Amino acid sequence: MPTERTPLRIAVPNKGALSEGAAAILREAGYTQRSETKQLVHLDGETAIEFYYLRPKDIATYVGEGTVDVGITGRDMLIESGAAADEVLGLGFARSRFRFAGPTGSDLTEDKLDGARLATSYPRLVEQHLAQRGVSPRLIHLDGAVEIAIRLGIADVIADVVETGTTLRQAGLEMFGDPILQSEAILIKPADRAEMPDGFETLVRRLNGVLIARTYVMMDYDVDQDHLDAASAITPGFESPTIAPLSREGWFAVRAMVERRKAQQIMDDLWQVGARAILVTDIAASRL
Numbered sequence: 001m002p003t004e005r006t007p008l009r010i011a012v013p014n015k016g017a018l019s020e021g022a023a024a025i026l027r028e029a030g031y032t033q034r035s036e037t038k039q040l041v042h043l044d045g046e047t048a049i050e051f052y053y054l055r056p057k058d059i060a061t062y063v064g065e066g067t068v069d070v071g072i073t074g075r076d077m078l079i080e081s082g083a084a085a086d087e088v089l090g091l092g093f094a095r096s097r098f099r100f101a102g103p104t105g106s107d108l109t110e111d112k113l114d115g116a117r118l119a120t121s122y123p124r125l126v127e128q129h130l131a132q133r134g135v136s137p138r139l140i141h142l143d144g145a146v147e148i149a150i151r152l153g154i155a156d157v158i159a160d161v162v163e164t165g166t167t168l169r170q171a172g173l174e175m176f177g178d179p180i181l182q183s184e185a186i187l188i189k190p191a192d193r194a195e196m197p198d199g200f201e202t203l204v205r206r207l208n209g210v211l212i213a214r215t216y217v218m219m220d221y222d223v224d225q226d227h228l229d230a231a232s233a234i235t236p237g238f239e240s241p242t243i244a245p246l247s248r249e250g251w252f253a254v255r256a257m258v259e260r261r262k263a264q265q266i267m268d269d270l271w272q273v274g275a276r277a278i279l280v281t282d283i284a285a286s287r288l
């Protein structure tokens, strides 16, 4: 008798910087999400996937223990957790850098951190980074609002999440040393789990499809025979551009995917080599 496979269980951050982006990418991938923020479990009727809305810091622990099959967390949070979970896919939102910072003008470097009081919410991440350099500070573990710790006299330096740098600047701090980590939201699964439940591969394919649709646009244009090679070289597409003859003698219609952030420059370049009727459209979804 075939054994019945359990449905996929996915952990989704229930609050904080990851939660909106996680729900948005899952919706875009075609899964329904909880309708109100107090709900801790949601069943997607069509796929039978169960979504559990957990504290962001706990997600890697649940996935590492295998009590949920996959989760969305931050790369920094996964490392900090020490959980036995692996990154499957970068999801491109909640992008941040993890950096050292000290009072502006204090001229700090990493090797001056031996014995310094260093406040952070990510002690394991900092310790791993500095151990490789043979430096050991006195770590002060805080839960958040780390930027204020120096002013309040509890620490000499900090290591924290930086996005725009506004919080650091407002606290009179500046970054120093190498970036410790580039983080973003990631999809994780239990380390060394040989067989994943039904729905896992489809989830990864759907999420990849959303990332492609977010990153690329479709570009169409017309160009004559003499300029076709020059124009195609500007828009090589994923594998190669689609080229079709137009009813107008010696003219072709070309279609290729291009990076959204480069679209305006590419249109200018195409115009310069004689392409006309250049149109850009959004990709709503994709499987490549």
Ligand SMILES: Nc1ncnc2c1ncn2[C@@H]1O[C@H](COP(=O)(O)OP(=O)(O)OP(=O)(O)O)[C@@H](O)[C@H]1O
Pocket (backbone or CB within 6 Å): 015, 016, 017, 018, 056, 057, 073, 074, 075, 076, 077, 094, 095, 096, 144, 161, 162, 163, 183, 184, 185
């Ligand atoms: N301002 C930000 N911009 C981009 N990403 C961020 C920002 N703040 C945090 N992150 C990222 O989001 C993830 C979760 O951070 P979040 O701030 O939600 O957790 P937390 O600090 O434990 O929770 P809370 O701030 O609610 O106490 C981490 O991977 C972090 O790098």
Ligand SMILES: O=P(O)(O)OC[C@H]1O[C@H](OP(=O)(O)OP(=O)(O)O)[C@H](O)[C@@H]1O
Pocket (backbone or CB within 6 Å): 017, 143, 144, 145, 146, 147, 160, 161, 162, 163, 164, 165, 166, 167, 168
């Ligand atoms: O570089 P910025 O754009 O200023 O963003 C970075 C800040 O955002 C996060 O704070 P959060 O609001 O999560 O508070 P927390 O420090 O208490 O976690 C992070 O911890 C930094 O403090």
Ligand SMILES: [Mg+2]
Pocket (backbone or CB within 6 Å): 016, 144
């Ligand atoms: Mg935070």
